[in-house]
Amino acid sequence: MISGHNVVAMQPRPRPATAELPDVCANCTARSLTICAPLTADEQADVASLTTNLAFKPRQMIFHEGDDAEYVYNITAGSVALSKSMADGRRQITGFLGPGDFLGFNARAQHSVSAETLTDARVCRFVRRAFHDLLARIPTLEHRLLTVATTELEAAQDQILLLGRKTAMERISTFLLMQIERAKTRGAVTNPLLLPMTRAEVGDYLGLTIETVSRCFTKLRKSNIISLLNADRVSIDNPDALAALADSGD
């Protein structure tokens, strides 16, 4: 058996048990405004009229790799993991997304990754075709999306460097720093840092096994660089040491 993921027995793709929210979600419009600003009031109404708001529970699939890309989503609350899997069950998480991020915006007609919630989550859903029409109507929106896409591309390049050339300790250190930055950007508490993902998910994101992830956390703890208040609550005691480890090994 090759490295990879504790195989979750490839379920026959249960459709997500989504719950339609009662009305157009105020958060969504607010978020879209944040993302696509500056839009006119008419444009905002245009965007809002196309959205359906959905709520997901933790560990629910929003869509699967290979599915027809019928919808485009914008996350309004919660965390989502994007992943790709191989036939034998090995899994790679390509990114963690949060409020404001787009999901399922593909060039092709099929989704290239799967999307699974890590926490309770809410999304605005657009019919794909309508979303593309919307982009054609609102160049500001398309421009904004291009900026988002190139930013994601840069993040992907960072991840490629991490996976191709960094050691386990460097990956974990980089990951923790990344999560701290995310929390800052979101205005969340950065210390102690809350990790919404399991060790298995961290491993699947960093190209490591769950055991290696755990061992690295332990090593950081024994070096007094972090403390584990909880499996998913990390106190960052020595950020400088963490930054040093992120680029120069152990």
Add this chain to the structure above:
Amino acid sequence: MISGHNVVAMQPRPRPATAELPDVCANCTARSLTICAPLTADEQADVASLTTNLAFKPRQMIFHEGDDAEYVYNITAGSVALSKSMADGRRQITGFLGPGDFLGFNARAQHSVSAETLTDARVCRFVRRAFHDLLARIPTLEHRLLTVATTELEAAQDQILLLGRKTAMERISTFLLMQIERAKTRGAVTNPLLLPMTRAEVGDYLGLTIETVSRCFTKLRKSNIISLLNADRVSIDNPDALAALADSGD
């Protein structure tokens, strides 16, 4: 010493010895047409008026990671490698580009990767600011660029899966199949396949050492799946076996 690249002694960033071509390159306009089609004649003239055409020799840097992103480039001929490096010289190639691909189109004001030619190459260069103005003037162009960016993002996700979860044999097999697809898309000869990059560059792309790359090629050769006519000319004798190896290990 950690895995990585046969250190090329971090040169003090020699400026590229570029050569200005005499006039607006016909290829460039044609290429832009290919890429941004359908543009009106006026729009084409608009694009062409902004370009400077440059020629590069093999192994020349077009720009470095961290440099101010003064220009955006479009490749009209030749191959280019994008890479990121770590302080100790470990290098990761994030992608190989060819005719029609854009270079240096960033959200940020600094380049996030370095760009180096693999072969003789020609590029159309745009002043960054002028290029962004151009996008604002020609929504068709911006739309096309968004499609390009999302396509590149999907390629990056494939690369992330490869680096995070595939074995050396799987990486090499996947790589060869990828190169065959590229050649097909370009209308180039697919068999024997011409590899414009060295073993070191293949290694830096696949997150492997030069020795491991070489050993995998040898193994494929001894399995009668490929033949090496030359270090950089590969005959693909059993594409099906290669495809099988790409996803299921050795």
Add this chain to the structure above:
DNA sequence: CGACCCCTTGAGGCTTCTCAAAATCCGTGG
């Protein structure tokens, strides 16, 4: 023809993975 560079091959070591078991956490129910 020789020098240089790149590629190939070999031997040994190290990081990470695999397999296994113990410890801890957390929700549930008494």
Add this chain to the structure above:
DNA sequence: CCACGGATTTTGAGAAGCCTCAAGGGGTCG
């Protein structure tokens, strides 16, 4: 409030794949 059960995390021992270091082979260009 405490006990129980399942899941997750941690820890340990051994194996394996890939890397490191080293040397030899082959092609190209002056």
